[in-house]
Amino acid sequence: MYGIFWHRLSIKVQGSIKMEILKGLPVAQAINEELIKESQEAGIKPHLAIIRVGERPDDCSYERGATKKMDKVGFDCTSYVFPQDITDEEFQKEFDKINKDDNIDGILLLRPLPKHINEKAIEERINPVKDLDGISPINLAKVYAGDVNGFAPCTAEAVIEMLDYAGIDLTGKRVTVVGRSLVIGKPVAMMLMKKNATVTVCHTKTKDMAGTCRNAEVLVAAAGSAKMIKPDYVADDAVVIDVGINVDESGNLCGDVDFDNVAQKTSVITPVPGGVGSVTTSVLAKHLLRAAKMRKLYLNSQKKYLTINIKIVVRKIKNSYTCTCINTKICYLCTNSTGIAVFCYAVMKIHALVQVHLTVTNQSSISKK
Helix, strand or coil: CCCCCCCEEEEEECCCEEEEEECCHHHHHHHHHHHHHHHHHHCCCCEEEEEEECCCHHHHHHHHHHHHHHHHHCCEEEEEEECCCCCHHHHHHHHHHHHHCCCCCEEEECCCCCCCCCHHHHHHHCCCCCECCCCCHHHHHHHHHCCCCCCCCHHHHHHHHHHHHCCCCCCCCEEEEECCCCCCHHHHHHHHHHCCCEEEEECCCCCCHHHHHHCCCEEEECCCCCCCECHHHCCCCEEEEECCCEECCCCCEECCECHHHHHHHEEEECCCCCCCHHHHHHHHHHHHHHHHHHHHHHHHHHHHHHHHHHHHHHHHCCCEEEECCCCEEEEHHHECCCCCECCCHHHHHHHHHHCCCCCCCCHHHCECC
16 A cells, blocks of 8 residues: 555564564655645645634644644645633534535544533534544444445544554454544444454453453554553564553653563554654545545535436426526426425425525416427
């Protein structure tokens, strides 16, 4: 998918096991290059809306990274920032404006939202075609169903991008995912199964978690607990993907994996920072381009549908009223005896698509072909 070369740091341990550190930067660069090429070929410049409430440092940091990434691949990006104390009613209204804006191709909502805002309502009302981070129940259902038209959470898909880039064939592999959140654990498990892996999911109620993890050929750590994956959790020569982002007792960023003590046992391992997190904004840009293409294809198909249907109505019906808005004929059967429009399903669909106001004359103006 990305070519035969991938950036790696190889370290020989005890003369037998060769450990490779899979970094995220070259993976992101490969995705970026593809996006630039695809957008230029399609003649599309997608537009991302980032929605942030308050000034949480991690939200601001991710916003800066996403904005920088969009600029790097030549996409437009607008940030909508609201105060922490905005009311739920007001935020829902503002969100609806962005959600319905035809100039916006995709939306990134930075979460969690303040507790007084109904986040569930936002998840249910976001346009699934604009939902780039897979928060809509519709997109989550598509991910679980293996529907490629759905948007998975960006971090979950970044895990798959890392494995694909490294050329790791998951077919038949024993894969253990530590964590069952809707953001990473559950969706990444579904995506791994789509790759024909044999997947086990561990969580806080799992008995003998270390033994379950140690049985895995590929281990994905997404528990959100600093350095919880110790050497006894990892089989020799395993592939370890660390999704966690935590702060250790010294105030340094670290993952869910005790990297210094685990790395020597692995064949491939991702670092934190510099691993999966580096790929997430590139996946976001990838989703944005796909959303823009889908919207463009939909609008073009609707224009064709409109033309075809108008021609069919004019061709088949002799008794008709004149539509003064689009200068064509509207079926006589779509009006009642008083001459007031009572549109049939097909014509109502045309009316809605072009967003025109159809007007009809009284019965005396019926024309005959």
